Amino acid sequence: MSQRGWDLLLFYGDGWRKDLFRCLVNVSFAGPQAVAILSRNGEVRAIVTDAWDLEPVAAAIDGKVALSLRLVDGLRALLTAERGAVVAINGLEQMEARFAQAVREGSRAALVSATADVEEIRRVKTPAEIEWIRTAADLADRGYEHFVRVCEPGMTEFELVAEVESYIKSNGAEDNFMLVASGGTEVTGMKPPTARRLQPGDSVTTELTPQINGYYAQICRTLVIGEPNAAQREAYGIFSAAQQAAQDFLRPGVDISDVARVQNDVFRSRGYGDYTGPKYTRVRGHNLGLYPDELPHVLENVHYLCKKDMVLIAHPNTYLPLSGYMVFGDTLLITDSGCVSLSKTEKKLFQA
Amino acid sequence: MKRGLIGWDPAELPRAALEARLAELHRHIADIGVQALVAFGDVWRSNDVRYISNYMPYWNRAFTVVSPGEAPILLCALSPRVYPWIRSVTLHETIVPSPNLVAQLGKLCTERGWTRIGVLDHAGLPYDLHEQLAAEKLEVVDVPREGVRPTASESELGMHRRSAKLARAALEAELANGAVGLTDRQVTGRLERALRRAGAEDLFVLISNGRTPPVPAGGQVFGRQSSVTVTLEYNGHWARVSRNAAGLTSPLPPTQGETVHLQTLSRAGGWEGIEQTEVAPGTVVSLQVEIGRNGSRLYYGDTCVQGRGTVEVL
Numbered sequence: 001m002s003q004r005g006w007d008l009l010l011f012y013g014d015g016w017r018k019d020l021f022r023c024l025v026n027v028s029f030a031g032p033q034a035v036a037i038l039s040r041n042g043e044v045r046a047i048v049t050d051a052w053d054l055e056p057v058a059a060a061i062d063g064k065v066a067l068s069l070r071l072v073d074g075l076r077a078l079l080t081a082e083r084g085a086v087v088a089i090n091g092l093e094q095m096e097a098r099f100a101q102a103v104r105e106g107s108r109a110a111l112v113s114a115t116a117d118v119e120e121i122r123r124v125k126t127p128a129e130i131e132w133i134r135t136a137a138d139l140a141d142r143g144y145e146h147f148v149r150v151c152e153p154g155m156t157e158f159e160l161v162a163e164v165e166s167y168i169k170s171n172g173a174e175d176n177f178m179l180v181a182s183g184g185t186e187v188t189g190m191k192p193p194t195a196r197r198l199q200p201g202d203s204v205t206t207e208l209t210p211q212i213n214g215y216y217a218q219i220c221r222t223l224v225i226g227e228p229n230a231a232q233r234e235a236y237g238i239f240s241a242a243q244q245a246a247q248d249f250l251r252p253g254v255d256i257s258d259v260a261r262v263q264n265d266v267f268r269s270r271g272y273g274d275y276t277g278p279k280y281t282r283v284r285g286h287n288l289g290l291y292p293d294e295l296p297h298v299l300e301n302v303h304y305l306c307k308k309d310m311v312l313i314a315h316p317n318t319y320l321p322l323s324g325y326m327v328f329g330d331t332l333l334i335t336d337s338g339c340v341s342l343s344k345t346e347k348k349l350f351q352a
Numbered sequence: 353m354k355r356g357l358i359g360w361d362p363a364e365l366p367r368a369a370l371e372a373r374l375a376e377l378h379r380h381i382a383d384i385g386v387q388a389l390v391a392f393g394d395v396w397r398s399n400d401v402r403y404i405s406n407y408m409p410y411w412n413r414a415f416t417v418v419s420p421g422e423a424p425i426l427l428c429a430l431s432p433r434v435y436p437w438i439r440s441v442t443l444h445e446t447i448v449p450s451p452n453l454v455a456q457l458g459k460l461c462t463e464r465g466w467t468r469i470g471v472l473d474h475a476g477l478p479y480d481l482h483e484q485l486a487a488e489k490l491e492v493v494d495v496p497r498e499g500v501r502p503t504a505s506e507s508e509l510g511m512h513r514r515s516a517k518l519a520r521a522a523l524e525a526e527l528a529n530g531a532v533g534l535t536d537r538q539v540t541g542r543l544e545r546a547l548r549r550a551g552a553e554d555l556f557v558l559i560s561n562g563r564t565p566p567v568p569a570g571g572q573v574f575g576r577q578s579s580v581t582v583t584l585e586y587n588g589h590w591a592r593v594s595r596n597a598a599g600l601t602s603p604l605p606p607t608q609g610e611t612v613h614l615q616t617l618s619r620a621g622g623w624e625g626i627e628q629t630e631v632a633p634g635t636v637v638s639l640q641v642e643i644g645r646n647g648s649r650l651y652y653g654d655t656c657v658q659g660r661g662t663v664e665v666l
Contacts, residue, residue, distance in 0.1 A: 015396030015621055028568050030558060032396070032621045049625055051613060052558070052565040069625035097482035098475035111479075158357040162548030165355070169557075170541025174568050178355045189433035192358045192410045282431055319433070 001040045007085035009114055010103070011036040012095045019290035020091030020115075022214050023122055027060045028174055029053045033071050033099075036061070037078065047074040072102045079106020088114040122289055124309045129215060130333060133288065133311050136173075136217035137331045137342035139210045143168045143176075144219050144345050147208065151352040153200055153225055157182055157193035160204075168210050177209035177216065177292040187324035188280070190317075200226040204352070205327045207315075209292045216292040219343050220315045220329035223350035235323035236349040239316055242266040243328050243347075246285065246298075246314035250332055250339040256296050256304040260284040263316040264300065272320055281318035288312055288331060310334045311342070353395060354410040354585070356553040360441040364514070364587060369507045370406060370443055377404065378420040380500060386470040386493050388419040389500075390457065392477055397620040400472055402588035403501060403508075405443040408553065413478070415453050417460065422446075427456050454484040461490055470495040476620060497619065503634025504618060508589065509657060512617070512636050513666040515591035516655040519584045522546040523595045532576055532597050536561070536569035539580060547584060554585035554622070562648035566594070566640075579651035581640065583623065590617040591666070592638035594651040602641040602652045605663055611642040617655065631658045639663065 001009055013021025014033045021029065024044065025036045031050025038044055046057050046065045058065045068074025087103055089095060092113040104111050125133065146167040151160055157180050168176050179190035182204045190205055198204060202225045209218040224232055242263040249262045263284045264276040285298030288311045296304040298314060315329025330343035381389050393401030393409040401407050401416040405424045414428035424443055427450040435447045450456035461469060467490060471477065474494035485492060522543055531539050536559040543557050558566030562577025579596035606612060615623040615638040623638055631637060640653030656663045
């Protein structure tokens, strides 16, 4: 902050992007927004917009917490007291314009986004953060085991999600990011669950992403209802090889674009290179942490040199005409010389 | 993300009800002299776009664009691979892939010859979109939400009522069936199962152990002084209900001076704090009461609609 000339650094979170607040004050706030305020001298304060957040946030920061049902009023009061401080905001892009305007009016300089700076700090995890992600990865493993156990023909997608959510929450997750899909070659992607009933022969795909103490880990696996056919097995072989290529390649200093490339090269070598682009897939993985889809994304046109203690998932999830949409991925921790998978679930095409 | 059942049951929300909303929006567009109305939505601020077209931004950001003479247009950053499903549960026929929402909106305006557009709650846009929009060659008119959605319609009240009924039924069944003695995480898990199987689209469970306000489960034993608050979204309509293991109730609103936690469920996001003096008739609110009893804090509350000097539990 001193180098950049910032007097105050605000961490703005809302009901979707709580991580932007939690990276300074690790409380899952209940209100629509919350702002943590870091002063250059290290003092931490907060403004919350829900009375139920006062006590947990105060306990977490051992400092002053103000309740303001309308955040704009709380920000004005803060900036009036600070008399024209230079302010940077983590999460400025997500902040409602009326809140940003209130900050700008009380600051003696133009608004500055600190999001990219904070993201860079967040990318490399501390030992404590790695332990939380390890615990989340363990729960993802157990959650997927439960997924396989309860999945059966006749069940709707949303009933399956309900069972898995129940298991994951009962076992300590505070949240979960989860997409599913079921069916055959007509399935082109995952989405929230529908009322479609699972049928013999279906591929059932999921990204399961439990959150422990704020931190997400993810596992992606595909399951077939009944005996997989030859095409499903062939497709699985491609996904498995692509994920393994990424896992074998990932280490400090490699460009994230090459982590995508080694996965896509497996598809290219099998004649499916057309299915590695945006028409059929989104990303070949992404960083993990307090948000389930952190940057950098693993894409051939994204360049970022990987660092030790980053945690990311490599998942070559895409559509293939062999099988429809298929998924496969593990949470990977970058070590001194390579990476280790925090996911312990067997690497195979599951059956139910 | 929202990961419950997102659907469209015409028996619950008839197409005619959505079309009537659109017709009203078209009249409003004419009244304020703009060529199109733009509403923003994301995972948290999903209510406006859901109201207009039944689109639920389960992930990412979106604009719904309404203009007389054509079906509402969806600009969203989700992959075209999910558009067939989106079309099946919304009014949208035209969905435009929009990794850059404002750039795509600008392109759409150019194609249609629109130079003056209304933005629903313009100052509520995320800062990056707001700034980017300011740089477009467009005249942007702020359209207050109150002018577009002044009060909840009968169909909306019906959906909030359904949502509250689901929450009450699950909570009361859970408390009657051995919740005491379980961990708060187990109670949360059981409610997740019951409510997501019943069709909840989104769900938040908070638990008080009698010494704290309602907070996310932390692994404590659910005791006789504990309370549960369920916040549930069913087909785009929110409800919040609190019950306690001791079975204490309270009039709503309370008459004994207890602490009241009042929030509106009628704005862009799921819930938002509001002062009693700001609650207009027809507003759907969450009214949760903290009941002091023998040194403990117990919670009881429900989802209500504000009348003229009265409150009706939905």
